[in-house]
Amino acid sequence: MDSEKLNEQWARVRTQIMSYPEVNSAEISAFFSRLEPQAMSDSFLMLTAGNEFIKTWVEQHYLSHIQRALLDLHGVPFAVAIAVDPAQEARATGTPAPQAATPPAPAPAAAVSSPAAPPVSSAPSAPVAAPAAPDFTPTPSAPTADQPFAAPTMPAVPENPVAPASATPESIPTAAAETTEPQPDNPASALTFSNFVIGESNQMAYSLANEVAGKPGRTIFNPLFIYGKSGLGKTHLMRAIQNYIDKTQPHLRTVYADSADFLSKYMEASVAHDREKASFKNFKHYYEEADVLLIDDIQYLQNKKQCLDMVFQLFNSLTAQGKQVVLSADRAPKNIDVDERYSSRFSSGGIVEVRPPDIETKLAIVKRFADECSRNEGFSQCAIPDDIQMYIAENSSSNIRELLSAVSNVFYRMVFSGQSDITVEGARALLENHFSGSMARNLSVEDIQREVESFFKVSHADLISNKRSRSIAYPRQIAIYLCRQLLDLPYEDIGQKFNRDHSTAIYAVTNIETRLKKEREVQEEVETLQKIISEL
Numbered sequence: 001m002d003s004e005k006l007n008e009q010w011a012r013v014r015t016q017i018m019s020y021p022e023v024n025s026a027e028i029s030a031f032f033s034r035l036e037p038q039a040m041s042d043s044f045l046m047l048t049a050g051n052e053f054i055k056t057w058v059e060q061h062y063l064s065h066i067q068r069a070l071l072d073l074h075g076v077p078f079a080v081a082i083a084v085d086p087a088q089e090a091r092a093t094g095t096p097a098p099q100a101a102t103p104p105a106p107a108p109a110a111a112v113s114s115p116a117a118p119p120v121s122s123a124p125s126a127p128v129a130a131p132a133a134p135d136f137t138p139t140p141s142a143p144t145a146d147q148p149f150a151a152p153t154m155p156a157v158p159e160n161p162v163a164p165a166s167a168t169p170e171s172i173p174t175a176a177a178e179t180t181e182p183q184p185d186n187p188a189s190a191l192t193f194s195n196f197v198i199g200e201s202n203q204m205a206y207s208l209a210n211e212v213a214g215k216p217g218r219t220i221f222n223p224l225f226i227y228g229k230s231g232l233g234k235t236h237l238m239r240a241i242q243n244y245i246d247k248t249q250p251h252l253r254t255v256y257a258d259s260a261d262f263l264s265k266y267m268e269a270s271v272a273h274d275r276e277k278a279s280f281k282n283f284k285h286y287y288e289e290a291d292v293l294l295i296d297d298i299q300y301l302q303n304k305k306q307c308l309d310m311v312f313q314l315f316n317s318l319t320a321q322g323k324q325v326v327l328s329a330d331r332a333p334k335n336i337d338v339d340e341r342y343s344s345r346f347s348s349g350g351i352v353e354v355r356p357p358d359i360e361t362k363l364a365i366v367k368r369f370a371d372e373c374s375r376n377e378g379f380s381q382c383a384i385p386d387d388i389q390m391y392i393a394e395n396s397s398s399n400i401r402e403l404l405s406a407v408s409n410v411f412y413r414m415v416f417s418g419q420s421d422i423t424v425e426g427a428r429a430l431l432e433n434h435f436s437g438s439m440a441r442n443l444s445v446e447d448i449q450r451e452v453e454s455f456f457k458v459s460h461a462d463l464i465s466n467k468r469s470r471s472i473a474y475p476r477q478i479a480i481y482l483c484r485q486l487l488d489l490p491y492e493d494i495g496q497k498f499n500r501d502h503s504t505a506i507y508a509v510t511n512i513e514t515r516l517k518k519e520r521e522v523q524e525e526v527e528t529l530q531k532i533i534s535e536l
């Protein structure tokens with residue numbers, strides 16, 4: 001079959017897959033554009049992917065759809081093979097094919113998936129460290145969010161910053177091609193794609209972040225909205241996007257802002273406005289001049305109407321100019337308590353969830369971090385034994401911060417006590433009060449409701465009733481808040497357990513979050529209940 005015919009056939013397959021209601025068209029656009037058809041016969045289709053990650057991902061998520069589409073179109077079952085061809089990536093990006101830094105291309109020893117037999121090596125489920133590749137010379141990064149008024153030191157922005165002559169879409173290396181070279185004075189520079197461990201739970205987020213970093217402002221993922229619970233790696237991915245762009249496209253100005261920091265700078269500028277008229281203008285100007293604006297933890301700005309209006313203005317103005325915006329939050333846009341106009345605009349590009357990691361991913365992160373500790377601290381003889389690594393992975397909650405600090409605790413105990421032969425029992429004793437996740441393992445909504453009812457002396461019937469008196473509504477909101485914090489449950493499910501819809505559950509959580517910041521009594525009650533529940 002000649003290549004024109006082959007491409008035509010492949011386009012038909014893609015269109016057919018798009019017609020299936022369960023598929024995600026954004027995923028198909030992102031991943032299938034990185035596949036090339038190589039050969040096709042009456043019952044066989046051979047594809048190549050530019051790298052192992054794309055191959056694995058497609059095998060894992062869409063191989064059966066490709067087979068189904070072929071069957072629907074041709075009426076016979078097809079065998080489908082995907083091989084890795086790094087030259088393809090090089091052609092697409094205009095870079096030389098990777099040499100030393102990427103593993104040599106496995107000769108097309110592709111996993112052939114026939115309809116009768118499942119793929120031989122299809123989709124290893126083990127988490128993978130992100131592929132690494134050519135070295136980049138670190139370049140000075142754009143001003144930091146700590147110094148938003150340092151406008152005079154801004155790097156010059158070319159006339160057409162999004163598609164400069166020197167960095168056409170074709171000439172930009174993919175974000176997968178990267179090494180870690182943290183700058184010592186900037187810990188955020190250590191958060192890169194190459195030290196992000198990819199597993200089932202974050203694969204999609206990694207991939208979209210990667211896509212955006214390679215072609216900022218020039219994908220359908222604008223804005224890119226990354227959401228997920230605390231400590232799952234959202235900031236890591238945002239910083240990875242920024243670091244990657246700073247290194248590969250230094251003429252683009254990237255600005256990262258944590259929402260809390262953004263709010264405090266906004267307030268400072270508002271206060272200073274009376275004295276110095278330019279303060280507000282300078283504040284806005286700093287963000288307006290970004291080619292890539294990344295705002296982290298946007299849920300923090302709910303109920304901060306004026307500041308949120310400012311974000312929205314920036315958002316509109318930047319995206320209208322084809323500049324990239326990346327947002328993150330601990331919940332999906334529809335669950336953020338903001339004007340619907342805002343949440344629907346935030347949802348207008350790519351939305352991707354980072355889910356809690358499975359045990360394999362946790363173990364891979366533990367291993368990577370344990371190795372880093374030994375290497376970076378110069379204690380190469382101090383290796384955390386495998387059984388302790390597994391103990392940590394099994395017992396930590398989904399929050400990766402908890403997992404990393406458990407590794408640090410064990411590591412420094414080994415270093416300072418000279419005990420390089422620490423046992424699992426020793427680690428267990430050391431980490432006795434460390435893991436919050438252990439409390440959530442066997443916990444149910446009913447447990448939380450029961451403890452809240454007994455604490456506030458409210459009956460179960462009242463807790464789940466429509467009654468709105470303060471003595472009942474407040475305990476109900478606390479119970480909903482605790483369910484969200486302690487169990488990985490969607491708002492919808494929590495709402496149902498209280499005879500409420502998901503928006504009431506969101507409102508309850510938001511309200512308690514706001515009160516927790518200001519009211520000591522609420523903090524004490526929540527802390528006491530958390531302690532009671534942790535001892536169940």
Ligand SMILES: Nc1ncnc2c1ncn2[C@@H]1O[C@H](COP(=O)(O)OP(=O)(O)OP(=O)(O)O)[C@@H](O)[C@H]1O
Nearest residue numbers: 195196197229230231232233234235236365400401
């Ligand atoms: N997949 C991963 N691979 C390696 N490290 C990770 C991964 N995910 C998270 N981490 C590390 O876990 C820590 C917490 O991650 P991060 O700050 O990105 O979480 P977050 O989702 O932004 O949390 P929050 O919502 O509380 O801000 C960081 O040190 C980060 O580098």
